[in-house]
Amino acid sequence: MTVTEPSPGAPAVSSSDVLEDNDQKPMGFGRMLRKEDPRLVRGAGTFTDDIKLKGMLHMEILRSPYAHATILSIDKSAAEAHPDVIAVVTGEDLAAHNLAWMPTLSNDVQSVLATDKVRFQHQEVAFVVAKNKYAARDALELIDVEYDMLEPVVDVRKALDPDSPIIRTDLEGKTDNHCFDWETGDAAATQAVFDDADIVVKQEIIYPRVHPAPMETCACVADMDPISGKLTLYSTTQAPHAHRTVYALVAGLPEHKIRIIAPDIGGGFGGKVPIYPGYVCAIVASLLIGKPVKWAEDRTENLVSTGFARDYIMVGEIAASKDGKIRAVRTNVLADHGAFNGVASPIKYPAGFFGVFTGSYDLEAAHASMTAVFTNKAPGGVAYACSFRITEAVYLIERMVDVLAYDLEMDPAELRLKNFIQPEQFPYETKTGWVYDSGDYEPTMKLAMDMAGYDELRKEQAEKRERGELMGIGISFFTEAVGAGPRKDMDILGLGMADGCELRIHPTGKAVVRLSVKTQGQGHETTFAQIIAEEIGIPTDDIDVVHGDTDNTPFGLGTYGSRSTPVSGAAAALVARKVRDKAQIIASGMLEVSVADLQWDKGSFSVKGDPSQSVTIQDIAMKAHGAGDLPEGLEGGLEAQICYNPENLTYPFGAYICVVDIDSGTAEVKVRRFIAVDDCGTQINPMIIEGQVHGGLTDGIGMALMEMISFDENGNCLNSTLMDYLIPTAMEVPDWETGHTVTPSPHHPIGAKGVGESATVGSPPAVVNAVVDALKPYGIRHADMPLTPSRVWEAMQGNHTAPI
């Protein structure tokens, strides 16, 4: 474990001060410029909507204006008569081929095109295929659908009322809107601690519905070759292999006749994990018509119908001693799953990894219970960098710890430090059965407090409070769990979450590594080259990273839940070691010594004690492919393949501190500073890690202050454009201040833990805690996101309302 100086994330100064070492070109880990950038800065990336195939047609989807309505009739004749329209397809048409419904990733079913009724606003009702986008859009207006409106279920708290309309009339025998119940931990043991505790604090805490909203919406080009029967599907998918297998199961197409190609993806954040009806419709269209068909959703479709995130109403309770020892945590959660259960979680985890709501604290007991319900809203729930519901879990515990601090009148930093799991306790099994691999929390927390100047901030706050000025300091300390996951515990639709990796060294010593994961901006073409370079000593410029195409990459479950580094990164390291081991044997033959007499110097083997006798990896590669004998039992070539089954998840952690100022007249919240210290174990590329953190911190400000997908009482979505779904611009975020500590994962081959979602997980509670802290003079103990000026002002007047 190392404590290091803060990264150069201090307020931006001139470029030369900060960036002398931009072009390090390390042989392995370190700051390295990205291999993907040369094409992206030229606008020469290939995003799915950039793809143009010969004879390609364009598909658009007609969507329901109503949240809950029976479909009485669909008249598509006018649309079909449009000169540029090739086909118009309804749910009835699909039903004739058993394609109107498809499985979700949670073992539920969802409509591809609605047949009996529509169950959320903007649900897919029909699709049009036309010669171009404008004609397809025009044709949508020509389809006449008659609806009989039904009362919608919009208020999640009323979904289980006895008189509530039933949404899932497609499920035999369904008499209510109940989706599932779930619990974890020990209810009795927890109750016993609560009975015994000096103090119990309770608070309802809401994580409203939000949306990943990547800048690129979802899209695909389906190209069914009528002669070979092979489907090539270009699509915005974070999980090409998983999608391919699911399409095979759903559409009855043989798996070897399906090729999924995920080209450059403009952000995923979990929003591009599910299989959406639009993809299936495009495939059907291409199948029917025998031409390529493109579908590219618009922003409203993206916001209103694709996988939302969060939407949990959590009642949290902490039992503690009066001197601030947290003894037990309990929560009951009401979860809004929308009209279909489409969460992309490992199947045995309907609530994802919410079980880590116990946080970074050493507890005597914990229990969580959850009721999930259906409502007339889009399906989803697991998205927007949630690490499978860990955003919700961390928000709950970190908000609750601040509520406890408020009631105990204790400093929230001190309260946390008092309760951290101690380093000698790792690996630490939580009271909900999660085994945290490694952690050393106090130095991370202290570094954040040093960087922030915590004591000076509290002094400043006290002075400002005397003058009636509102300033807040919010802390969040998170432990999250990533890298799903061991085969014995985790699968998605029966597909285990192990990932493959293939490495081949060419005769001239260049390499190609093939990955199962798929980047959407995380820089895998760079970081995976670095992993290989670190292990095998071939320069990153000489390593080609291939991913995204199921025809030439190994099987794996894709990129989400920050799993690429912990799972695929491990696979890459291990496959490189396998190749290196073989290289060592070949080297022993070349140098005529035994394998044990060789020493590795990242890129070459030399004879121990005689460094002049050495061969480079490039020499070995040529020998492997060349003439002459190889050592006994060895085949030619220099390549290997592995499938890595992780033994556990990995547990990155971090300490975040947010400083806000609130205008007491207008209630506008300004984030003055944000200090983030992350520990993701071994760092592959600190530049990329910093970028991941900056992006996630922005998410936190977005959710805490402005983002929400909300509905009126008729189920109409009120945030269906980027004018109404507000995402932070450069004006709303501060100059990030980041630092790091390094506590390697003991079970990961390179000790790395992954970091992609850490900042999205850890930052919302820091911002909310800061706002609530600023409002302390008003006696405010809790306020829910999004803390828009209006909601903050109403809270100041004593009129805080729940956002749902």
Next chain:
Amino acid sequence: MQISMEVNGDQVSADVEARTLLVHFIREELELTGTHWGCDTSNCGTCVVLIDGVPVKSCTQLAAMAGGHKVTTVEGLANGKELDPIQEGFMQCHGLQCGFCTPGMLMTTRALLDKNPNPDQAEIREAISGQICRCTGYTSIIRSVHWAANKEAEMRETAVSVHAGAVGGGAA
């Protein structure tokens, strides 16, 4: 209708429906797919191009309105193999991750530097405040612009001293 304009220094002309939006004209007719689209309400800025050197959201203009004007897209920034300093800056300072908002950011910050060669942090933030990045958190974009500004300042200094040297006929 026939629409003609200059794009990245070349005269182009195409017969399209009058209602064609400029962003679609650029992407579909001219097949310059570096300019993107990401919303329908002029909020995201992934479609920003320069018209007569000024940043414009190309999704909110008819192609016909750009007729007779000079349009610059991201493809027009580099000079063959030589990147524009703003492109170099973004690469040097990790100013992009997924790359989807990047062309729009490059065009706006290129125009910013053309108008204000030495912007401070607040000015850069303001200049890009009409465009959204979901990946970078913006700090690295600011660093990228500073890097480019410094690089261009160095280039101007070198040009001046070379010129002075030439004019001075070798005097020290």
Next chain:
Amino acid sequence: MLGCLLASPSEDKKVSPVQVPAPLEYERATSVDHAVQLLEQYGEEAMIVAGGHSLIPMMRLRLANPEYVIDINDLADELNYITITDSEVRIGALTRHQELLESDELAAVFPIFRDAEKVIADPVVRNRGTLGGSLCQADPAEDLSAVCDALQASCVIRGANGERVLSMHDFHQGPYETAVGDAEILTEIRIPVKPRSSSAYNKVERRAGDWAVASVGAAVTMNGDGTILDGRVGLCAVGPNTTHIEPISAALAGQVPSEDLYVAVGAIAAESCDPDTDTRGTAAYKRHLAKELTVRSLRNAVARATGQEV
């Protein structure tokens, strides 16, 4: 506003936004008179496009479906200018938001423009959007109407029969409604310049580039003895009929400027508006902002008018 229009379908309205304009024909005007002539020729099926950042979004949603779009962007010579004399400022309708922001001369005489333009839309949209376009769109949350009202601007409208000049009060008739007829064009606004005067604007938005939750513009003219000769306040985004609020001008006339005065006038502003609760904020909060921002704008305007730097 557009977002709210999207949210609730009426019986016969398909709510899925089409996202591309309906088929149209495009003409480019070569002069103002030519534009007027085209408007006459095509009648109510024709619409002017200037910056396009109000019209084109509406066209994409099929809320506006002109058969003829008349592009007036070539008419800079006739319509893009800021002319300042001792008695009057005249601004051409085609003047871009960015030009209004950048004009130091305009900021010197009417700082309210710079205050407002800093927070109107975003820098890229401001490159195209125009003064005329914003005033004629008359979105309830659009700021320049409040600015022009506070400054007692007049609007010059040209039609086939010549020009007519209206007060802002007569020009602005309600949400999305102005006095500009089908075959007419707004060409210019005129603002009287008075001595010992200044102005200011304050806005609250949830995020940069957002529409106002509420905003307030104030303009004051001082007497030689330091009392207020004339003061006007224009409110934005807090409901209809928030221009030309008589009780406010009455409360300011002849008064010595003070925080108490501003607070009292702020209370009148709060009572004079009728905001709606929506996703931007509650009615109570917007009413509070009407008061709070009136106080701030008056304070700033008076400070500037009396030579203090704000």
